[in-house]
Amino acid sequence: xxxxxxxxxxxxxxxxxxxxxxxxxxxxxxxxxxxxxxxxxxxxxxxxxxxxxxxxxxxxxxxxxxxxxxxxxxxxxxxxxxxxxxxxxxxxxxxxxxxxxxxxxxxxxxxxxxxxxxxxxxxxxxxxxxxxxxxxxxxxxxxxxxxxxxxxxxxxxxxxxxxxxxxx
Amino acid sequence: xxxxxxxxxxxxxxxxxxxxxxxxxxxxxxxxxxxxxxxxxxxxxxxxxxxxxxxxxxxxxxxxxxxxxxxxxxxxxxxxxxxxxxxxxxxxxxxxxxxxxxxxx
Numbered sequence: 088x089x090x091x092x093x094x095x096x097x098x099x100x101x102x103x104x105x106x107x108x109x110x111x112x113x114x115x116x117x118x119x120x121x122x123x124x125x126x127x128x129x130x131x132x133x134x135x136x137x138x139x140x141x142x143x144x145x146x147x148x149x150x151x152x153x154x155x156x157x158x159x160x161x162x163x164x165x166x167x168x169x170x171x172x173x174x175x176x177x178x179x180x181x182x183x184x185x186x187x188x189x190x191x192x193x194x195x196x197x198x199x200x201x202x203x204x205x206x207x208x209x210x211x212x213x214x215x216x217x218x219x220x221x222x223x224x225x226x227x228x229x230x231x232x233x234x235x236x237x238x239x240x241x242x243x244x245x246x247x248x249x250x251x252x253x254x255x
Numbered sequence: 256x257x258x259x260x261x262x263x264x265x266x267x268x269x270x271x272x273x274x275x276x277x278x279x280x281x282x283x284x285x286x287x288x289x290x291x292x293x294x295x296x297x298x299x300x301x302x303x304x305x306x307x308x309x310x311x312x313x314x315x316x317x318x319x320x321x322x323x324x325x326x327x328x329x330x331x332x333x334x335x336x337x338x339x340x341x342x343x344x345x346x347x348x349x350x351x352x353x354x355x356x357x358x359x360x
Contacts, residue, residue, distance in 0.1 A: 142299060144299075150302055153279050153298065153302050154298050154299075154302075156278065156279055156325070157280045157283060157298045158280070159298065179295065181295075181297040181299075182297050182299035182300070183297050183299050183300045184265065184295055184296055184297035184300045184301075185263065185264075185265050185300055187263065187300075188297075188299060188300040188303050188304075191303065192299075255263050255264060255265075
């Protein structure tokens with residue numbers, strides 16, 4: 088089987104772009120086979136034979152089994168992101184079908200960003216006051232970036248909440 | 256809260272599908288069939304909703320077969336009561352809509 092590995096970076100708030108790209112790859116005959124840190128390995132497939140989905144969720148074996156029962160295939164996971172694919176002939180494949188569950192997905196992402204961002208801020212501040220440590224700015228930079236990510240995720244959430252005022 | 260807060264479409268169809276015990280995929284199929292393909296429950300949404308409904312005690316999880324660990328969900332008496340009240344509420348909504356817009360429908 089013909090395979091190829093592509094190295095590509097996505098910021099956490101670009102998860103929809105990542106998923107879109109993975110589906111464009113599948114549409115052009117390369118379906119995701121495994122994932123690594125910024126590494127995506129694809130295998131040849133019939134163009135458009137698969138739909139690929141990704142979401143952030145702490146690993147839950149019960150959930151993976153549940154997904155498999157519905158005909159989805161578990162591809163792998165990287166950090167807290169989990170990847171599934173499903174043959175297009177087996178029907179439409181989405182992970183979320185209402186606004187509430189999309190919002191709770193964004194909440195999960197937000198909580199992780201807040202936790203890591205908060206830790207970096209704390210370490211950064213402590214290190215800045217400690218003359219022996221010179222890398223406090225790295226943590227502060229990380230914290231700034233993570234907080235920016237949190238803002239982007241929050242923006243997506245607000246848009247959904249506005250929509251929910253009128254319908255589910 | 257007075258009366259019954261409205262159920263979401265997903266919750267409504269999940270409870271309705273569980274009139275008979277079913278596993279997750281069965282609920283998805285039944286919902287799609289009942290709504291003539293209009294309502295589709297995505298697996299992630301369904302999984303979250305089932306856990307919430309179990310926590311609330313509206314449905315229960317039963318392990319049918321220890322070997323393949325397949326699980327079926329079942330409506331509880333409390334869940335049935337909530338579903339019946341929701342149908343009554345929906346009837347009221349439809350009745351009022353018909354009364355006011357009767358000729359246009």
